[in-house]
Amino acid sequence: MTEDKIIKAFSQFKGISPDKNYALFSKNSILEARRIVPRENFANESKRLIFAMPQFTKRIFAFNKLVPSLAFAALLFAIIVSGTGLLGPKQPKIAGLNQSLVAEAKQIIETIDYKLQEEPKTEPKREESKSIDELLKEATL
Amino acid sequence: MLEDEKNLIKKAKDGESHAFGLLYDWYLPKIYRFVLLKVSHREEAEDITHQVFLKAWTGIADYNHRGFPFGSWLYRIARNSVIDHYRSSGRVGTEISLESAGIELPDSENKDSKIDSKLQLEVIMQSIPRLKEVEQDVLLMRFVDDMPHEEVANVIGKSVGATKLIQHRAIRNLKDILKHDRR
Incomplete structure (x- = not known):
């Protein structure tokens, strides 16, 4: 073909x-x-x-x-x-509490402690000196 | 090429089933006869053709127009689907008659010449699956669907020169098969 x-x-x-x-x-x-x-x-x-x-x-x-x-x-x-x-893996437990919870609690306590340390200490106010006239006045009352 | 094909593709990509339906109507006979002449089994050809269009419809969002008709993409899917079919079924072509393929020869005054043409056609049709896959594809796309060399080259993923060479070898091999069968 x-x-x-x-x-x-x-x-x-x-x-x-x-x-x-x-x-x-x-x-x-x-x-x-x-x-x-x-x-x-x-x-x-x-x-x-x-x-x-x-x-x-x-x-x-x-x-x-x-x-x-x-x-x-x-x-x-x-x-x-x-x-x-x-x-x-199981988390070790302390007295029935989860380790992570304990860690979290510690963290909170440390934060509070840190904040307390950071608080400015307030100094006791000094008594202002009084004049002789005032003292005499108090003594006569 | 289908008129206003680009617009239909765009609409189909947007999910318009009517647009894809028009593309289906246009390309179905082409893809069906391409598959049928390769697998030589009507029901299998129907199943594979169905798969080709189903894959095209579900994957059309990823389709990119590269200057060739939409049919080139369908032929590529069809080629792969036929190869997958061979792999899964392990079957390579059986004999098919002109009647079962739905081919009717034109009426001729000479009854003998009609019988001769019918026999020749049947012999050719049964010889096609004996060619290499790529040779079958080139002959079917070139001489059944009149596709230009450039488009055929795009479908088979070769250069135009290589496609022409495959066509030349395919015809030579088909002639050899026909000559051998006649002996």
């Missing part, structure tokens, strides 16, 4: 067109998909991941696979517990 014949044969493929019902259904479902998921969710990758998470968990539980479900539940529990700090 010559090159011309091959090229002519290719041009006949222009007659290929999709089924009209398929085209309509596909178009509607594509446009609908965008309406369900807001545009901003696609703009941000992290938002997209968050959006995908519920679908992911649903899929795991929908298949009723016990082991992956338990593993996933354990993973979630570990994330929550570590997030709240329950698995972190």
